[in-house]
Structure formats: structure tokens, C-alpha cells
Amino acid sequence: MSTATTAEPREQAAAAPPAPRLTPAVAVRHGGLLAWRSLLKIKRNPEEILGLTFMPLMFVALFVFVFGQAMMGDWQAYRDFIIPGIAAQSVIFATIGTGVALNTDIEKGIFDRFRSLPIARSAPLVGAILGDLVRYGLTVIAVLVVAALIGYRPEGGVLGVVAAGAVVMLFAFALCWLSAFMGLLLRTPMAVNIFGSVWMFPLTFGASTFVDPDDMPSWMGAFAKVNPVTHVTDTMRGLMEGGPVAVPLMWTLVWVAVLIGVFFPLATRAYKRRA
Amino acid sequence: MTDAIRAEGLVKRFKGTTALDGVDLVARAGAVLGVLGPNGSGKTTTVRILATLLTPDGGHATVGGHDVVRAPHEVRRTIGLTGQYAAVDQDLTGTQNLVLIARLLGHSRAGARARAAELLARFSLSDAADRPAKTYSGGMRRRLDLAASLVGRPTLLYLDEPTTGLDPHSRNELWDVVRGLVDDGVTVLLTTQYLEEADQLADDIVVLDHGKVISRGTPDELKARAGAQVLQVQPLHAGELERVGGIVEQVTGSEVRTGERTASASVTDPSVMPEVVRRLDDAGISVSELNLRKPSLDEVFLALTGRPAEDTTGGADGAAPAERTHA
Ligand SMILES: Nc1ncnc2c1ncn2[C@@H]1O[C@H](COP(=O)(O)OP(=O)(O)O)[C@@H](O)[C@H]1O
Ligand SMILES: [Mg+2]
Numbered sequence: 001m002s003t004a005t006t007a008e009p010r011e012q013a014a015a016a017p018p019a020p021r022l023t024p025a026v027a028v029r030h031g032g033l034l035a036w037r038s039l040l041k042i043k044r045n046p047e048e049i050l051g052l053t054f055m056p057l058m059f060v061a062l063f064v065f066v067f068g069q070a071m072m073g074d075w076q077a078y079r080d081f082i083i084p085g086i087a088a089q090s091v092i093f094a095t096i097g098t099g100v101a102l103n104t105d106i107e108k109g110i111f112d113r114f115r116s117l118p119i120a121r122s123a124p125l126v127g128a129i130l131g132d133l134v135r136y137g138l139t140v141i142a143v144l145v146v147a148a149l150i151g152y153r154p155e156g157g158v159l160g161v162v163a164a165g166a167v168v169m170l171f172a173f174a175l176c177w178l179s180a181f182m183g184l185l186l187r188t189p190m191a192v193n194i195f196g197s198v199w200m201f202p203l204t205f206g207a208s209t210f211v212d213p214d215d216m217p218s219w220m221g222a223f224a225k226v227n228p229v230t231h232v233t234d235t236m237r238g239l240m241e242g243g244p245v246a247v248p249l250m251w252t253l254v255w256v257a258v259l260i261g262v263f264f265p266l267a268t269r270a271y272k273r274r275a
Numbered sequence: 276m277t278d279a280i281r282a283e284g285l286v287k288r289f290k291g292t293t294a295l296d297g298v299d300l301v302a303r304a305g306a307v308l309g310v311l312g313p314n315g316s317g318k319t320t321t322v323r324i325l326a327t328l329l330t331p332d333g334g335h336a337t338v339g340g341h342d343v344v345r346a347p348h349e350v351r352r353t354i355g356l357t358g359q360y361a362a363v364d365q366d367l368t369g370t371q372n373l374v375l376i377a378r379l380l381g382h383s384r385a386g387a388r389a390r391a392a393e394l395l396a397r398f399s400l401s402d403a404a405d406r407p408a409k410t411y412s413g414g415m416r417r418r419l420d421l422a423a424s425l426v427g428r429p430t431l432l433y434l435d436e437p438t439t440g441l442d443p444h445s446r447n448e449l450w451d452v453v454r455g456l457v458d459d460g461v462t463v464l465l466t467t468q469y470l471e472e473a474d475q476l477a478d479d480i481v482v483l484d485h486g487k488v489i490s491r492g493t494p495d496e497l498k499a500r501a502g503a504q505v506l507q508v509q510p511l512h513a514g515e516l517e518r519v520g521g522i523v524e525q526v527t528g529s530e531v532r533t534g535e536r537t538a539s540a541s542v543t544d545p546s547v548m549p550e551v552v553r554r555l556d557d558a559g560i561s562v563s564e565l566n567l568r569k570p571s572l573d574e575v576f577l578a579l580t581g582r583p584a585e586d587t588t589g590g591a592d593g594a595a596p597a598e599r600t601h602a
Pocket of ligand 2: 315318319320436
């Protein structure tokens, strides 16, 4: 070690290129590079994706094979009913990971390193979220593969499934700003995880995921009908299984706009302050 | 421009605490500035402001002539930061960690790989290049972290407590690295809780306490102020402690602190040692321990402020390796 330090020549042959000016194109490139980092992490820990899909897949097994027959008198019909909702639920759960990962990076000082570099200020945040979108995509695919294994054949065909996937990804993109905001606000990754999970159960169960809101007690049904998860699930159901799409899609888009409108500025502000 | 850093009157408040209360400091280009202070004295806050990660509530600072608040991007182009805790991505390999930063700094794919390989070799990490950083030892992780801060060839490097928590071997390695960087012309700002570390590496030292600079100067000036060494005597029989204290006071001429079983005093001239031994011998006092050692940060603080450093975790460790024990 000591030999290496003293023998180091003053300047190496390949001098570092001057740090690039911060044009929007450069900012996008930086975000892309940091997203690449997120992807490397997924590759390193593939079990994380399995972990994300584990609970939803347990729900598939539980609801389809245990309750299915009782719910609809036909477990296959019930399977077809809940798969779109389960796919939505798994992605919504996955968004917690965005906040947890951000918080971990800050706590470990990794963000400090990035922010001390002459790169776009927002690049670490943008990169983390771009990388997470890939994670969400993999989560949906994992659920759909399992669904296919237990005989799920969507009426909407490939096109319907892809469209449904796009809708849920858009919603997840909006929701992950809420998660990012929590990740930047709370102190520890553990707190983000707990606080994030608390929302998830009422949000994903008090929706049309497993039961039609019309069959719920009136107050619960009222909650479920305004719950964005219901709109996302209904849109996906319509695209995958046939049924009305326009109205739930419209409401989904309204929610996407609201979530981004509120939490994107909050998250970026918290980011500027904290990180 | 001969000053790499100029900071005047830096103030930083967090809810309820004033972390920095008017800090002035200057780092000469090409030199090592040591910022010495106990836990909570404001070292990290100072570094974070100078690295553009925090905005000061008062005062201003320039780094390489650029204002840290008004021209943060320019500042970031000249600095490298190694934080208090190794900020490497544990899931990525050593190579991936460095390639990522090189790419962010505008290197081509091939250029980034070359730069990563070069730095890994320089820090004896080539063998571990393709292993995830979570498999590294603490010392290796620190080295990777330091390598990461050097990717962009900074002319000014911040090292925030770089050796805290390292074993003596890794610490010596890191000291060599710092010396090598200084030989290459890099300016270094180093924070530490160890007087010995500042003594070994720094050209100038600033002593922080409760967000204020309480002393500054070269290591020699500081030691002259604080007493270069500490003479410590432990009599065989605790009952003789008072008499021992009297003798030490007479010979050294400085104030004696008596603990439960030892008496100690600052000394500037080590030749008092034989004199103390002779006087103790004349008085017929047997001693179980008699030694001359470098003052700990606590003792420096006591000498400079008249009260011990608060909340110093392990500040006394710094003195241990330098201890010279006489029979
Ligand atoms: N983000 C923060 N929020 C609140 N207090 C802080 C924060 N960072 C530092 N402090 C407080 O500021 C003081 C100085 O801290 P710091 O600069 O980390 O000291 P050092 O690095 O010398 O140990 C301490 O009292 C610490 O508790
Ligand atoms: Mg600190």
C-alpha cells in the first residue's frame, strides 16, 4: 500500500474529462446512470423481487383455493376476478421499497457522495425512481406468471394485459412520490417500512380487489368507491377481463394527477432539504 | 490564489442546538488542515457546509475561490468527500462503485473502467475488485470510499474522521495514503478526535469545541500551549499519592492533577523525568508506574479551556500508541 502511494505519478495519461455542464440532457444521463445502479442492486438481490411478490402470491393461493369456491361458487371465476387486483396490490406494496431505499441511501451517506459530485441535483432521486419502475414491472410480471401457472387466461389477451400493466405502472409511478416523501421525511428505514405498510392494508383491502364494493357494508363500500386502488383495479379488470374501462380509467388518471401534483413537489422539497 | 478554503463566521443552527457558532478557518493550498475536536463539536457540520451539502445560517465560505452557497457546482468540481461513514454501495462491487462515479463525471465506458482499475490497484483492492463491497473488511471499505472520492481527481479532499474505528494497522495505511496524496499536491482537510493524528498529518490545526474555534496553530504551537507531554506517576501505596503530587509539582512547575491512584502533570521538557525519579528515590517512595506520554485530547482541552472535553468517545485512545513507559 505504501509503495503504491508514493510511486503514484502526479498526473496519469488519461486526464479526467471536465465535468459536463448541467444541461437537461446531462441530467437525464445522470438519472439513467443512477437507475443502472438500482438495476445492479436488483440483479444482486433477486430474492427481493420474490419477497415483494410473496405476500400477494400467498393471497392468490388463499383467496383462490380457500375462499374462491365459497365466494363465487366457482374458484376459477373468482381467480379471474382477483388476479388484476392482486397484480395492483403487489405493485402498490412494492412502492414502499422506494421510500425505504431512499432512506437507506441517505442514512448510509451514499446520497452525500452523489451530492458532492458535480452532477444534476435531482439525479439521485430521479435515478432511484426510474430504477424502481423496473422493479415494479418485474413484480407485475411475477404475479402474472404465477397466475398463468394456475390456469389464468385473460380474455383481453396480450394487448389487454400490457395495457393493464401500463395503467398500474403509471399509478405506481404516482404513488412512489408519496413513498419517496415518507422516505425523506422519516428518520430510519424501519420507520418508513412500518409507516408505509400501515396504509397498505386498508388501501388494498378496502377496495374492489377481493370483493365488489356494492357487497360491503355501506360505509366501507363508500370508502372503497373513492379508493384509488378500486379505480386502478377496475380499469385493469376491464382491460384484462372485459368490462367498462373509460370511467375507472378517468378516475385513475385523476388520482395519478393528484398524487403527483401533491407529492412530487413535497418530495423534491424534502429532498433538497434533507439530502 | 494560495488559500484552498476560506471560511468566515460560519454559523449553523439545528432545532435547539447551535452546531457552529462563528467558525473561521483557512486551508492553505497544498497543505493539510486538521480540524480537531471531540464528538459533537461541529466537525462534520463544518465539512458538510464546505462540501455544499449544508447551507450555513450565517457567515460565508469560498472553496478554490468559489462561494459554497452561490457557486456550489463549481465547488463540487474541485472537491472530493470521504464522509465519517464509508459511503459505498454495499451491493455493488468495488469496480461497479467506482465505474458509476466515473461515468457520472463524464468518463466514457472504457475510460471509467480504466480509472476504476487504476484506483483499485492504487488502494490494493484489485483482488477484491469484483466482489460486492459488503464482503469487504472495514479497512477495505474505507479505502474504497477514499478511492471513490478521488475518481474525479479533486484538488481538495475532505476526510471526516477517516481512521475512527480502524485498527492501528489500517490506520497507519491510511496515514500513508494521505501523505501520498499530499505529495501529489492535493490539499486535505481532515477532521479527527485524535491529537496524535492531527500531529502526524496536519500542517495547521484548528481546535473546535461547541462550534467555536478555541485554538489554532501548527502542531508544535498547539503542543507548546497544551504541554507537549504528560508525566504520570502511580505510587505503590495509594497513601503516598499526595507526597508524589508534591514532588511532581516542584520538579515540573506545572499544576498537578491527582486521580484515584495517579498523579499527572503537563511537561514541556522531557528531561525532568530523571529528576523526578531521583527525588522519589530520595523520599523512599516506591512507584508501580511512571511514564511520559502524549497528552490525550481530553488533556489538551483541559489545558486550553480549563475544563475537560465533553462527550469524548475514545478521545484518550489517541495517546495510547505513543506511550513511552519507563521502568
Ligand atoms: N441534522 C442534525 N440535526 C440536529 N442536530 C444536528 C444535526 N447534525 C448535527 N447536529 C448537532 O450539531 C452538533 C455538531 O454536530 P457534528 O458537526 O456532527 O459534530 P462532530 O462531527 O464534531 O461530532 C451536535 O450537537 C449535533 O448533535
Ligand atoms: Mg462527525
